[in-house]
Amino acid sequence: MGKKIRIWLIVAVSLILVGGIVFTVAMSSLGWDFAKLSTAKHQTSKHTVSETFDGVSIYAQEADIRLAIAENGECRVECFEKESVPHTVKVENGKLIIAAVDNSKWYENILNFAQETITVYLPQREYTLLSIRNLTGDVEVSKDFSFESVQVSTITGDIRCFASASGGIELNTTTGDILIENISVSSLRLTVSTGQVRAMGVNCTDGVNVEVSTGGVYLTNVACKSLVSSGSTGDIALNNVQATERLSIERDTGDVRFEGCDGGEIVVKTGTGDVSGTLLTAKTFLVETSTGRVDVPQSSSGGKCQIKTGTGDIYIRVLG
Numbered sequence: 096m097g098k099k100i101r102i103w104l105i106v107a108v109s110l111i112l113v114g115g116i117v118f119t120v121a122m123s124s125l126g127w128d129f130a131k132l133s134t135a136k137h138q139t140s141k142h143t144v145s146e147t148f149d150g151v152s153i154y155a156q157e158a159d160i161r162l163a164i165a166e167n168g169e170c171r172v173e174c175f176e177k178e179s180v181p182h183t184v185k186v187e188n189g190k191l192i193i194a195a196v197d198n199s200k201w202y203e204n205i206l207n208f209a210q211e212t213i214t215v216y217l218p219q220r221e222y223t224l225l226s227i228r229n230l231t232g233d234v235e236v237s238k239d240f241s242f243e244s245v246q247v248s249t250i251t252g253d254i255r256c257f258a259s260a261s262g263g264i265e266l267n268t269t270t271g272d273i274l275i276e277n278i279s280v281s282s283l284r285l286t287v288s289t290g291q292v293r294a295m296g297v298n299c300t301d302g303v304n305v306e307v308s309t310g311g312v313y314l315t316n317v318a319c320k321s322l323v324s325s326g327s328t329g330d331i332a333l334n335n336v337q338a339t340e341r342l343s344i345e346r347d348t349g350d351v352r353f354e355g356c357d358g359g360e361i362v363v364k365t366g367t368g369d370v371s372g373t374l375l376t377a378k379t380f381l382v383e384t385s386t387g388r389v390d391v392p393q394s395s396s397g398g399k400c401q402i403k404t405g406t407g408d409i410y411i412r413v414l415g
Contacts, residue, residue, distance in 0.1 A: 136178045137209050144170040146186035150224035151215070154194045156180060158211035159232045159252070162225075164239040165216035175212045182213065190224070191215075225258075238277065253290075272310075283319075303338075322358070330368070337375070350407070355414065361400040369407040374400070376415045384409055 153160060158176065165171065172193060174182045180197050193213065211232065217240065225242045227234055229249040236245070238257035245260050248267040255274045256266060263282040266273050270289050277296040285292050288308040297303070299319035305312055307326035314322075315334040322338045324331055327347045334354040336342070342358030344351055346365040353372030361378065363370050369387070378400035380391045387408040391400075394413070402409050 137175060137211070138178050138181075140174045140176060140181065142172040142174075142184040144172065144184065144186060144191060148186045148189050148191045149222055150190040150226075151217070151222060152190055152192045152224070152226045153213065153215070154228045155182070155211075155213055155232060156195050156197065156230045157232055158182075158195075158213045158229070159234075160213045160215070160227060160229060161235045161237075162215050162217060162240065162258075163237050164220070165218045168218045169216070170218050171216050173212075173214045173216075175209075177211065233271070333372075353411070358398070360398045361402075363402045364404070365407060366405045367407060368404060369410070370402050370404055371408070371410040373412045373414050375413075377413055380411070382409050 158174070170191070172184045176182055180195050182193055182195050184193050186192070193215065220239055221241050223243045225236065225245045227247045229252055231251045232249065233252040233254070234247050234249055235255040236247070236258045240258040242258060242260045244262040245256065245258065245264040247254050247256065247265070249271060250269045251271055252268060253271040253274070254266045254268055256264065257276055257278065259279040261281060263284070264278070264280050265284045266275070267286040268290055269287070271287070272290040273285050273287055273292045275294045275297065279298045281299070282301040283297065283299050284304045285294070286306045287310045289310055291310045292305055292307060292312045294317060295315045297317045297319070299317070301319070302321040302323065303317065303319045305324040307329050309328040310326070311329045312324060312326070312331040314332070314336050317336045319338050321341045322336065323343045325345045326349065328349060329346065330350045330352070331344060331346065332352040333356045336356045338358040340359045341362070342356070342360070343362045344364070346368060348367045349365060350368045351363055351365060351370045353374060355373055355375060357375040377392070377394045377397035379395055379397055381399060381401045382389050382391055383403045384405070384407060386406045387404060389409045391409060391411045392413050402411070
């Protein structure tokens, strides 16, 4: 019995080695370009838009989407796409609409290593609506633009938004990351499941809402009326985050770290995790922990700072 097992092991290893050699030879002949293995055929299409519009709506499946300023003042859309999933480009009711039309067969999606792209060159810097729905691609919006409202959603892609909005910005991704930087906005809602959220240089006249499932949150230089962040598992680090009214953080598992932050009222609840850092002004502390240590200033002035954790430590200092 042992001899038969050894024979089968030798056969299996030999087949693996032969397969590796065949694969290496095949890929070397293709210049190690995995895109050449794709079962789908791709094309590059270019569209010029002469009609005027004040809003942009994009629906894509697997393309990375990028918005950039049109240096020559001419609106154009460039797509690297599957031949069987072309994108239509039209202006309707004052809105530029870009949409994928899926005519693909099932076998064309077995192998697809080529990364599809949509680049939209916009002639103006200010628009009303930006709406993007994507499935597996990344989205990037340049700082050259401003909108009245922005709505971007993707499943597995990252979202990078550097554009401001006079109204609200809503960014939603499932397994991707979100990055925003140096924006002004009325209200901001950021939602991820397993990705990370990074926001730097945000001036929000109303509320900021950050929802995560298992991702980390990192906020730096954020000014707003209120900040609410909820999540299951993941740390949150706040550096120079100031909410004039309420700052509320809730986690099942995760550390909460403040560095030079403040809020009219601060509420922190975490099941398993430490709460530590520095605040700018005095607070009336109401703290509770089941098994951790507590070290906070003894003060009865200032707004309420309520901190409750199950198994973590609480360590807070006031700078002012």
